[in-house]
Amino acid sequence: MKPIAKKPSPRRFHQARWDEPVIFELSQTGQRGVLLPPVEAEIEKQVGNPAQKLPEALRRKKPPALPEMSQNQVLRHYVRVSQETLGVDLNIDIGQGTCTMKYNPKINDQLASTPKLTELHPLQDEVTVQGILEIIYRLEGMLKEISGMDRVSLQPGAGSAAIYTNICMIRAYHASRGDAQQRDEVITTIFSHPSNAAAAKVAGYKVITLYPDPDGYPDLEALKAAVSDRTAALLITNPEDTGIFNPHIQEFVDVVHQAGGLCFYDQANANGILGITRAREAGFDACHFNLHKTFSTPHGCGGPGAGASCVTDALAPFLPVPTVEFDGQKYSLNYNRPQSIGKVRPFYGVTPNILRAYAWIMSLGADGLREVSEVAVLNNNYLLKKVLEIRGVSAPYAKGKHRIEQVRYSWEKLTAETGIHSEEMAVRIADFGMHFWTSHHPFVVPEPMTLEPTEAYSKADLDEYVAVLRQMAEEAYTNPEIIKTAPHNSTVHHTHHDPFDDPDEWAVTWRAYLRKTGQTKRE
Amino acid sequence: MAGKKLGLIVNPIAGIGGRVGLKGSDGLEIQQQARALGAVPLAQERTAAALEVLHSFTGELELVTAPGEMGELVAQKCGFSPQPISGPQRDGGLTTADDTQLAAQAMQEAKVDLILFAGGDGTACDIYQAIGSNFPVLGIPAGVKIYSAVFGITPKDSGELALAFLQGKGVRIHEAEVLDLNEDAYRDGQISTHLCGSLTIPYRRRRVQNQKVPTPASEVVQAQAIATDVVERMTPNQAYILGPGTTTRAIAEHLDLPKTLVGVDIITRDKLLVSDVGEQQILEMLSHRPLKLIVTPTGGQGFLFGRGNQQISPRVIRLVGRENILVVCLASKIAALRGRPLLVDTSDPKVDKLLTGYVEVVTGYREKIIYKIAY
Structure with a gap:
């Protein structure tokens, strides 16, 4: 018998390409996934037509225009579509920097799919759901310890929803002091999580953004110029998207506090600082976590996300209701909180993810959490060293210094020398079954690429990813055409982004698509 | 592509001052000084790099050029059969801003679909002064000073954008500012740009693969x-x-x-x-x-x-x-x-x-x- 031949490096990859239509196009009138038996005469006699018992206003005039398909067609459709994606379960997913794409242990999915959880009803009497209430309460306690904050709410359904929850509490705080009208500005930085600015705007605030100083740190002097008696809060991320930790964070907090504003620490991604530094010690009034980043639950697009809002005692009266309380014997839901901002989503939070995050933390313990961050930082700095050996890449700002958990690199030199842009590299990398993300807009770092290896990947994984980047850089210098014409082995195709300002040229529902392409008229 | 007309204007002395450190090419004296220092204008090779992209359309694309060194020669070299507009032919690096302006006006009258021009900020200003803001043009970066947002990032980018525009591949047009820089001040170490006007250019948003962030507003x-x-x-x-x-x-x-x-x-x-x-x-x-x-x-x-x-x-x-x-x-x-x-x-x-x-x-x-x- 011959030994198995060694595989080439980088590995060859070819993705499925199915030309799969949109599911609505697969619909054929009369096809069914399930044929229901006719209602038995006796039942009909007893119950009548239940639909007729619905209030008139709730009754559809005509059935919804759902696709009509058989079961196997549906299955085939979604398996095909799934073969045309990349993701954390398939590839070395270190290219989606800032998103903390770590391994989501499958055992936690199994725990979350237990009927003990899935068969719970949110309106059950709290005496009958002591188990899940205990888990919510205990996870809150863990996040209190990790952040140093006094109270936690797990109600927000996603990270940005948690930021929004916090900004609502900040407004309620100012309102309780008669300041809400006057304090209508929120300050953030250009390298902070963009959801800080976005959530503040959704809540009706004006947003002031600070740009970095020449070393890439948020500019303290600019902050001093920005604060005033109109400042409601500072919403800031640290380390920022560049992976640079702001060593003057305490001074930032002090400047804002002196102006009467509150300080919110965005910890959507806290993967580099677990057990090392806390929002409390830097003087923050509030922070939040994305359970689907640091705490290993699936990301929003792969399942529901989950967020945690964490606050000091000063903000605790404004927490969403209900809060989960424990009197030493039993857990209960407390709606009697007169200063509460109310509800930010139905019921109590995304309980399957609360359970996953709880299980993940329990499996690691306090020392394990710190080790997560230490390994994530070590991985990142190993990757930094290897990536900087590649022709045409640089890591703007903080030259020669280590980064925390991620780095925003720049292909600027490669672009100048070869004409190949970062976004073209990002398309080409799909040919290797990998992915990288450029950056939020505007591109403050030119020709950006943001990588975050997390703790989940081995040295061999990182080396494999770097080998692909190196090969692509080599191609840019020697055979740029292969990059210009990419992708070759992937299903990803080029999309035109030019008409995005023109609603006549895009649709977010099938119904709107039919209308905008003249196939139906507006109803 | 059939029936499409592309105009081409090359400022043959664009960029001549750059490599010999003269920081620009405005004025005959500077141009002569640059030649004395052994400078070679880059405009022809940069134009060729842009035309290269259009190579497979030499048959169907109608190329209207300025005469001689101002476009005709490089177009021929790239395999096109250009139709030069009439006008004085001043080769040997003696063309002036007037020649650029006359060529642009002639092409506007000839109703070309797009004018591709090779040069720098000064050339862009000349074009604006000749035909104003409302005619589609696109710059091939060939000058020393490129501060205006009317050029492709590389000559190849300009060629690709022109091609996509002519093929009607979802490329939009927008108005972009033309800046010019005072070369005398620049040589004294001061950077001094001012707004000279604006031009209408085809543009394409840079591809953004990532779905997490919406493409920024235009x-x-x-x-x-x-x-x-x-x-x-x-x-x-x-x-x-x-x-x-x-x-x-x-x-x-x-x-x-x-x-x-x-x-x-x-x-x-x-x-x-x-x-x-x-x-x-x-x-x-x-x-x-x-x-x-x-x-x-x-x-x-x-x-x-x-x-x-x-x-x-x-x-x-x-x-x-x-x-x-x-x-x-x-x-x-x-x-x-x-x-x-x-x-x-x-x-x-x-x-x-x-x-x-x-x-x-x-x-x-x-x-x-x-x-x-x-x-």
């Missing part, structure tokens, strides 16, 4: 957002001096008022008070009513005062007062500064000093940044 939409914010701040009967630029013009457009692109105008929320004013007119108006001032920095260098808006003199600035100056700017222009401060050079050091420090810059609707001004 510059037109950004400018509209800024205008909406500014108009919300404007008070009735207050008069505002509007500096030059497309971003400030968007404010006037939001109010349905006319605005000169490179001039300074004075408006209220309801009407245009006076258009294209000089310093004296502003001072005269300031003598009987208070004015506020809305300005946007020049692209590239980020000059707030002293480049292309000298009408807003040190005296005007003093009388208006720093607290009554509102700065507006597209976020993408700020990002392009790469952390460099906004600059002022009013020719009065005391006023320059008064202006330095941090300033609020409106970058969107209810969005602003705090940015540094230096001199």
